[in-house]
Amino acid sequence: MTDLVQPLAPARSALRRAGPALLAFAAVRLTGIAVLAVWSAANGKSWHTLLSARWDSLWYARVADLGYGYEVHLANGDVHSNLAFFPLLPWLERLVSAVSPLGHADAGLAVSWIASLFAAWGIFAVGDRLYGPAAGTAAAVLWAVLPVGIVESMAYSESLFTALAAWALYAVLGERWIAAGLLASLAGLTRPVGAAVVAAVWVSVAVALRRGEGPRARMLLGALIAPLGAAAYVLWVGRRTGGGLLGYLDVQGQWGNGFDGGLAFARFIGERLGGPAFLAGIGLIVGVALVIWLYVKGVRQRQPLPLLVYCGIVVALALCASGYFGSKPRLLLPAFPLLFPVALALARLRRSRAVLVLAPVALASAVYGAFWLNGSGPP
Template identity: 50%
Template sequence: MARAWGPLRRAAPALGLFAAARLTGALVLALWARHVGRSPRALLAKSWDSDWYTRIAAHGYGRTLYWPDGAAQSDLAFFPLYPGLVRAVATVLPVAYGTAGLLVSWLAAGAAAWGIYLVGERLAGRPAAVVLVLLWGLLPHSVVLTMAYTEPLMTAFAAWSLYALLTHRWLLAGALAALAGLSRPNGVAVAAAVLTAVAVELWRRRGRAGWRPWAGAALAPAGWLAYVLWVGARRGDPLGGYFAVQDGWTSRFDFGRGALRFVRDMLAGPTRFNLSMALVITAAGVLLLALLVLVERPPLPVLVYTGVLVLITVGGSGFFESKPRFLLPAFPLLLPVARALTRARPRAAILLVAGLAGLSFCYGVYVLTLAHMPL
């Protein structure tokens, strides 16, 4: 029993700081929402994609919105694990689907913070791991971690899968990667990490690694592939149907051409604050990836996971304002900053964290009550 509780006890300071950060952010949002006559619960449980997820949980798939320009946005673009869990909670507990979504997200965010701590502890030591979790909870878009969104769930599976890889638990890593792939489209990054780790293990042992790495590798992409093929079969095009659905949302991978056109147009004229923030945060993500490679030199699976997430974010077209949210699961990007803060003077570290907290809380209020653009 003591051995089982050991990792949780070590993570307790990090989890406490994370909970304090997100509860403070939620309180600031609630106070402002009340001030402007909005419902805090509705903002967290029914905004933007949250509404799609809770509708899928309540009624299943089958909703499509048609727009005057000919675009068709189908709910098949949303992966099934999160709405499935929301439906299960709403079935067991006497709560509405929106509340069930918040419960799932909050529990997942806590599990994600614990997994992030364990990965950070293994890669950079305990002090840096505590700071890593706090930084993740104070990112500008961290309000998403308290909303009925899928990022907390996917990050939880991703963090624990990476920890399983670092401790050579191949079956667990593959199973968690499969669940991550059922959570979000960019959950495929976790499968890429598992396949990379298995390939390295097989190369080191010259193919004599036993059956567990092979089984983990087979499991890892199963969730993502299963949903993509199911949507394709439902649309009458097994290999291309899912990507046609995503195209209806103007979401496609074009190696960054769409994003570059958007940035060019944005810089050519007046733009909104959240679009400028999205550009700054995305550029910071690319810079942090370079620092991760050059300074931290993490294990290859961690680097592959993070790199694939950044590649999907930067190379994808579509909702430019959502790119910072897509980077939320890429928590290893914060490792160089976390390690630097542990070495900095306490006063400087406290000032930086306080400034980041102020930005996080205020920006969360802005994107949910003032921006009027999708997260």
């Protein structure tokens, strides 16, 4: 019996250490949901529907319910196929629905809420390992209070992906190569940006091999496992569509998604600057500049190479994609290493002062999230 209990001790200790961060994260997210419930009721809408059965949530639930093959044919000839949505979240929705009374939409909501806690724990764990528990806690809370943090409580894949990415990076930092590879593979089954996690694993393995550090066989196995999830799904889509290696890109192209180096986004900002939405254009420029500044700050603070590689790719894919521009803040949610420079600054404050700084930000985030979901919301 002792042999069965002993392996659980490190996990229990880690959970106790992360406890304050997880409680603070949960408090922020529950506040966001409470404000959303009040706002939605005042507008005659259901907060539950907004979180579980709108926009992409519906597509994930349909995959869980009907499998792949569902399409919407638009008047302009474009075809929106559910093949654009990676399978891990729908698989988990189907699993939870099979073992519980929850429907697929509510199962997706349950998966997202649980995954958001693991994501916050993973962010704390990375921050704690690098900068100490105060910075780790601040980073987890900062992730919760982001303006579009309400997405972390929706039946979307951002929380699940961030959880897998954060723990994969934590495994890399601890040189647990096979665990890192497995988590990277699962991240690759969750979102296309899983390539960023794979790249972080590969770069770390390459550096370790060059230095002659660590068990070579385990490093190579981890590197081999890392891309299997994404590669399997992309190849399957290519075979199903007859498009070969480019099949998945064709599916995304029908949705208007692609990578153009940021040209479309630049034109979008330029249109705002030249029209009545001038202030919105200025706000977008400030937002992009802030993201770039935080990344450069992380470089100057000498964040570990895997974090810089991962975060850089997430940021590049988010800012340089040609898809719906309202999605960009949501696409940046997994770029949690951007938060560490601010988390370090907060960690230097007294706890009471840090709370005074974060509390109004959390309330503002809750209000904005309620306003956003009752309006345009995330596509």
